[in-house]
Amino acid sequence: VPDPRDLPSIPKTVSQRLSQYLRVLQDLQRAGEETVSSRSLAARLELTAAQVRKDLTYFGQFGLPGVGYRVVGLIGEVRRILGTDRTWSVALIGAGNLGSALARYQGFAEQGFAVRAIFDCSVALVGRDLAGHSIRHMDEFEATVTDEGLDFVVLAVPIEVAQDVCDLVVGAGIRGILNFAPLRLQVPTGVHLIAVDLAIQLEQLSFLASSEGLDGERRI
Amino acid sequence: VPDPRDLPSIPKTVSQRLSQYLRVLQDLQRAGEETVSSRSLAARLELTAAQVRKDLTYFGQFGLPGVGYRVVGLIGEVRRILGTDRTWSVALIGAGNLGSALARYQGFAEQGFAVRAIFDCSVALVGRDLAGHSIRHMDEFEATVTDEGLDFVVLAVPIEVAQDVCDLVVGAGIRGILNFAPLRLQVPTGVHLIAVDLAIQLEQLSFLASSEGLDGERRI
DNA sequence: TAATGTGAAGACATTCACAGCG
DNA sequence: CGCTGTGAATGTCTTCACATTA
Numbered sequence: 001v002p003d004p005r006d007l008p009s010i011p012k013t014v015s016q017r018l019s020q021y022l023r024v025l026q027d028l029q030r031a032g033e034e035t036v037s038s039r040s041l042a043a044r045l046e047l048t049a050a051q052v053r054k055d056l057t058y059f060g061q062f063g064l065p066g067v068g069y070r071v072v073g074l075i076g077e078v079r080r081i082l083g084t085d086r087t088w089s090v091a092l093i094g095a096g097n098l099g100s101a102l103a104r105y106q107g108f109a110e111q112g113f114a115v116r117a118i119f120d121c122s123v124a125l126v127g128r129d130l131a132g133h134s135i136r137h138m139d140e141f142e143a144t145v146t147d148e149g150l151d152f153v154v155l156a157v158p159i160e161v162a163q164d165v166c167d168l169v170v171g172a173g174i175r176g177i178l179n180f181a182p183l184r185l186q187v188p189t190g191v192h193l194i195a196v197d198l199a200i201q202l203e204q205l206s207f208l209a210s211s212e213g214l215d216g217e218r219r220i
Numbered sequence: 221v222p223d224p225r226d227l228p229s230i231p232k233t234v235s236q237r238l239s240q241y242l243r244v245l246q247d248l249q250r251a252g253e254e255t256v257s258s259r260s261l262a263a264r265l266e267l268t269a270a271q272v273r274k275d276l277t278y279f280g281q282f283g284l285p286g287v288g289y290r291v292v293g294l295i296g297e298v299r300r301i302l303g304t305d306r307t308w309s310v311a312l313i314g315a316g317n318l319g320s321a322l323a324r325y326q327g328f329a330e331q332g333f334a335v336r337a338i339f340d341c342s343v344a345l346v347g348r349d350l351a352g353h354s355i356r357h358m359d360e361f362e363a364t365v366t367d368e369g370l371d372f373v374v375l376a377v378p379i380e381v382a383q384d385v386c387d388l389v390v391g392a393g394i395r396g397i398l399n400f401a402p403l404r405l406q407v408p409t410g411v412h413l414i415a416v417d418l419a420i421q422l423e424q425l426s427f428l429a430s431s432e433g434l435d436g437e438r439r440i
Numbered sequence: 441t442a443a444t445g446t447g448a449a450g451a452c453a454t455t456c457a458c459a460g461c462g
Numbered sequence: 463c464g465c466t467g468t469g470a471a472t473g474t475c476t477t478c479a480c481a482t483t484a
């Protein structure tokens with residue numbers, strides 16, 4: 001069924017590349033570069049120049065023929081497209097090993113994500129300080145969502161409680177979850193879910209290493 | 221240039237789905253299920269039954285018409301395909317916040333990845349215990365690769381030193397790296413690299429949340 | 441001139457639909 | 463009968479090639 005309006009649909013992979021363009025552009029900005037060509041951008045990301053241009057033109061015409069893209073201007077456009085031209089309020093749930101690491105991770109703040117509160121269920125942890133936050137009990141979660149205007153939740157809880165915590169989070173009105181527990185969470189439509197399964201990443205490495213001898217016998 | 225042999229090439233996305241099939245199959249095994257159909261497997265992963273069957277037949281004919289797939293048997297096949305029918309020896313480099321979390325993460329061992337050694341450059345950390353390992357100085361890395369027969373490295377070091385550490389790791393003969401530092405590492409051909417950029421994941425959530433009002437105006 | 445933006449072509453991936461089998 | 467395996471059709475994404483523009 002074609003869309004009545006004739007706007008081209010955006011390939012699903014484009015938004016992931018936009019994040020990568022942003023990283024390169026931020027590097028270029030730090031290096032004091034004024035402009036960058038699609039070719040140079042592509043070379044740094046092992047893509048083709050045509051793909052860079054096509055990706056960007058899904059959202060507008062940002063380039064100058066004969067010159068390239070103005071670095072600062074394109075950073076602004078990409079941030080606007082990704083929605084990181086504002087600061088999002090994030091809650092971290094789970095203050096164990098991984099949660100502690102995420103709480104102290106600088107990269108979130110740099111890209112416009114402010115951790116506003118940290119939660120845990122363990123009585124041993126509640127009240128302790130973590131990265132400048134006093135760890136709160138999950139009982140306070142729903143109230144905090146409205147008080148702090150929380151947008152997203154980062155879930156770093158044990159697999160056994162992950163679905164229950166997820167349900168609670170969704171019930172409190174959160175519509176975006178970044179899940180680190182190694183299971184497939186069930187969420188209602190309208191709630192955005194991104195999952196990071198660390199073991200799967202190592203499996204992919206294993207797959208690459210195992211199948212390298214098969215080049216030619218079987219292309220991958 | 222077509223392959224001289226006429227074996228079908230495998231879509232790049234298939235190996236990632238194989239990891240997901242494996243998780244579901246392991247769940248089914250725990251639940252005591254003997255067999256599973258492509259339809260049921262697909263339903264749990266929000267895929268189509270045809271895709272599950274096609275994915276699996278890239279590697280062989282594992283199903284029984286009228287029955288489905290034998291859970292235990294298919295687990296074995298998928299592990300063999302992914303290369304996790306053996307135990308890989310992994311070194312963790314970087315014993316900071318994220319490194320500590322990864323060191324204690326159970327999921328690696330469960331899928332066949334054994335952390336054999338942990339390294340750091342900080343004199344303050346060397347010698348300390350982390351998840352049953354005495355943290356070693358990076359000077360010992362090259363010797364340990366051969367002594368322990370290390371296969372892969374998980375890099376959880378600060379961005380400033382990541383490329384240098386990576387070069388050292390590659391020089392020591394490691395051919396598979398899982399990188400958590402938020403930069404694009406340069407590695408020679410033949411070295412496999414998987415990157416996990418945590419901030420990018422939150423950006424994807426931001427993109428989804430920001431563009432949801434555009435449904436219809438622009439399909440995603 | 442040196443680069444973008446873009447329709448058209450090509451490559452790739454998914455879904456369909458049904459033959460064939462247990 | 464139910465389910466797999468698979469060629470054919472469809473759909474999606476990437477690359478090509480060039481008109482266009484500052």
